[in-house]
Structure formats: structure tokens, C-alpha cells
Amino acid sequence: MNNAAPKTEGSRGAFLLDSTRAGAGPRGFDALRHAWETQIGDVFRLPSFSPATIGDLRVKGRAAKVRDVAISDVRSASALSGTPGDDHDAVVMHVVRRGTWTLDDPPDRGEHTVSAGQFRIRHFGRPYAFETAPHTTTKILALPAARLSPVLGNRIITGPADSPEVRLLVAHTNMVHATIDDLGPAGVHAAHSALIELAKAVVQGQFDDAEPRLAPALAQAAKDLANSHLADPELSPAMLARQLNVSVRTLQRAFAASGESVSAYIRQRRLEEARLALTAPSGRWTISELAAHWHFSDSSHFIRAFKKQYGQTPADYAASTRPAKT
Incomplete structure (x- = not known):
């Protein structure tokens, strides 16, 4: 667990308690609540979990807040259900890698389940109920409605989690988790701006390759993709650029910013x-x-x-x- 965290411009990061030990039960929830309240409770609140969840809580994760953007990675061995802890007027994105995450939409839209390998993004104007299957792994982003609603509107957008735009956003959130404790005001500003622009790219289905602040996320997404295809004879700058839906020149510029080449x-x-x-x-x-x-x-x-x-x-x-x- 990481107790050192900055409070620069409303930003903070923390590793949360791992309560996945079998039989942790209510004591696991008490430990999680204590860790949450002492580490990040001043920037966003613990979700309201159902009694069934509290009775068999086996979950681990991490959370970070960059100004008005909250990022959570959740791995739950047990089923979870409840409502988020923050007051909601936010655009919320769920990226599910394993298991399922079910959301309670407004009355006229019913429930919607996000399955493994899928993402979903929509505007929530009120708190919403959620439920997960056991062994679910999910990344959740809560984004400011004022910045995203003009491009999202009342739409609900779903799609594959390995789409180029989602790959870029996920890569950037992982970098935020790794660096949040060391970022100064300028770094926080850059990280926040990139989060907003990459979320817009998911909504619009295209990446603004002329935006220089997004180069680190593009380079990291390309590295993640390359690492999973190292034994592939087709691996090349052209293949990575094609998978990430950018030009080879754009990809090369992103790498050049850190002093290396794709090859x-x-x-x-x-x-x-x-x-x-x-x-x-x-x-x-x-x-x-x-x-x-x-x-x-x-x-x-x-x-x-x-x-x-x-x-x-x-x-x-x-x-x-x-x-x-x-």
C-alpha cells in the first residue's frame, strides 16, 4: 500500500488494500474502508456496498484522481453490488477485461451488462446501481460531464476494449497510476488534458494525431501492443500504426519525443x-x-x-x- 500521495491541484493516487484472501468476510471490508478513508477518502468516497458484498468482500484495486477525473482499477474475486460513492453528474466509462459489470440505466433503458473485452461510456446524472460477477476485472473512469457531454450528448457508446482509441486511453491511465505521486503542477495539467482528449477520442472514434500532449500515450500503447506480439513475424512500425489507427509518421514522432525509434x-x-x-x-x-x-x-x-x-x-x-x- 502506498501512503505517500500528492494533493497537487486536487490530484491524488493510492494503492488500495488487497482483501482477496479467502474468508476475509466483513473484516476484509472493515480493512478496506479504513484504508480508503485514510488514503483517498478526502477526494472521493467509498461506494455503498450491499450487505451481501460486505459479507464476502474479496477485492483489490488502485485509484487515482487527477483534478476532476477519477480512475479506478478493480479486480474482484467475489461478486460486488452497490452504488458509487461520489455524487454523480459525470461521464463514466467501464472497460471490462474479465467477467461482467452490470449497470442500472435510467428507468426507460433498463439494465446493461458490459462483458469481457468490451467498453461502455455514458453520462450519468444521478447515482446508479451496479453489480458484477465474481472474478471481474474492470477499469472505471469518471470524467467531468461539462467537458465530455458536448461531444457525447445522450448517447451510450459501446465497443471492443482493444479498439485503438481505448488502447491509447488505457495506456495513459496506467502511466498516470505509475507517476501520480511524483507529478508537479505542470505534470498534473498535462496528464489531465491528455485524459480528457483521449476520452473524447473514444467518443468520436478517432485520435487527434496533431495533439502533442497525447504522444506519450500513443508511444506507450504501441509498446504494450509490441510486447504482446514480439514473436510475430509481422511485427513492424507499419503493423503497430495500423492497429492503433494512426500513420507510421505519427507513431514515429511519438517515439522520437522520448529519444528512440519504433524499430x-x-x-x-x-x-x-x-x-x-x-x-x-x-x-x-x-x-x-x-x-x-x-x-x-x-x-x-x-x-x-x-x-x-x-x-x-x-x-x-x-x-x-x-x-x-x-
Whole structure:
């Protein structure tokens, strides 16, 4: 749990208590309530949970608030039900990675369930009931209605969680969680502006690639995507740009802002995976096998790249990491 958190411009971040231990029961809820109230209760309130939820609360997560934007990541081993703790006139977005999250819409629209791999965004003018299935993983953003309603209106927007715009927004929220405790006023302003613009991109279905403040989110989303496709022979700057719905030039500019290139990042990550494979206890790879698996043109090319990165050839590196014979 992270107790250090800034109060810069109404912003704060915290890791919440992990109460997923089996049998935690009401004591798990008491511990969660204490952690919430002491760490982030001054910026947004604990949800009102149902008695059934309190009786078997097994959940872990993290929360951050950047000015008037609240971000929560929730992993629930038990089912949850209740109502959010904040007063609501907000645009709320749910991104469900696992399980289901059911929302109580206004009377004329009934309930709606967001399934794994989907997102949903809509304006709530009043508190709403929610219910989850056990083992549900969800990211929730509460965004200022004044900034999002002009582009959202009364629409309810749903779609795949791996759409380019949602990938960018998720990547940026993860960066916010990682840096919120260290951001000064300028950083808070930039993080907040990017959150709003990326949420608008989700609503409008397109990313403003001329907005420089969004470059870090684009670069991070591309890195996340590349990391999940390192063994794919089709992985390239063009493939990443296509998946993120931006031009290759836009993607290259986003990487250049941090002093690297897309191709260099892909090569560096593949070399890192090859280095780990050289020391894996479960069997040894040959140099030619590693070169082919990580899509280097040939063994010589792989050896040169590895030596440039780590100062040793793959064979020398593997030998240096083997336990000494006794």
C-alpha cells in the first residue's frame, strides 16, 4: 500500500488494500474502508456496498484522481453490488477485461451488462446501481460531464476494449497510476488534458494525431501492443500504426519525443527476451534457434546486435551465467 500521495491541484493516487484472501468476510471490508478513508477518502468516497458484498468482500484495486477525473482499477474475486460513492453528474466509462459489470440505466433503458473485452461510456446524472460477477476485472473512469457531454450528448457508446482509441486511453491511465505521486503542477495539467482528449477520442472514434500532449500515450500503447506480439513475424512500425489507427509518421514522432525509434524498441525487446532465454533453466536454445525465433535475418546479424546491446556475444553471455563447477 502506498501512503505517500500528492494533493497537487486536487490530484491524488493510492494503492488500495488487497482483501482477496479467502474468508476475509466483513473484516476484509472493515480493512478496506479504513484504508480508503485514510488514503483517498478526502477526494472521493467509498461506494455503498450491499450487505451481501460486505459479507464476502474479496477485492483489490488502485485509484487515482487527477483534478476532476477519477480512475479506478478493480479486480474482484467475489461478486460486488452497490452504488458509487461520489455524487454523480459525470461521464463514466467501464472497460471490462474479465467477467461482467452490470449497470442500472435510467428507468426507460433498463439494465446493461458490459462483458469481457468490451467498453461502455455514458453520462450519468444521478447515482446508479451496479453489480458484477465474481472474478471481474474492470477499469472505471469518471470524467467531468461539462467537458465530455458536448461531444457525447445522450448517447451510450459501446465497443471492443482493444479498439485503438481505448488502447491509447488505457495506456495513459496506467502511466498516470505509475507517476501520480511524483507529478508537479505542470505534470498534473498535462496528464489531465491528455485524459480528457483521449476520452473524447473514444467518443468520436478517432485520435487527434496533431495533439502533442497525447504522444506519450500513443508511444506507450504501441509498446504494450509490441510486447504482446514480439514473436510475430509481422511485427513492424507499419503493423503497430495500423492497429492503433494512426500513420507510421505519427507513431514515429511519438517515439522520437522520448529519444528512440519504433524499430529500435522492437529490436531491444526481442534481444531482451533472447537474453532471458539464454539463461532459462528449462533447456538451452542454440544461437541459430534464437535468431530465427526472434526474427533476426541470420545468426551473424543476431550475434552482432546482441554484442552491441550487452557487450558480449550470446555464447559468452550464456557461459558467464552458468553456475561454476565444483
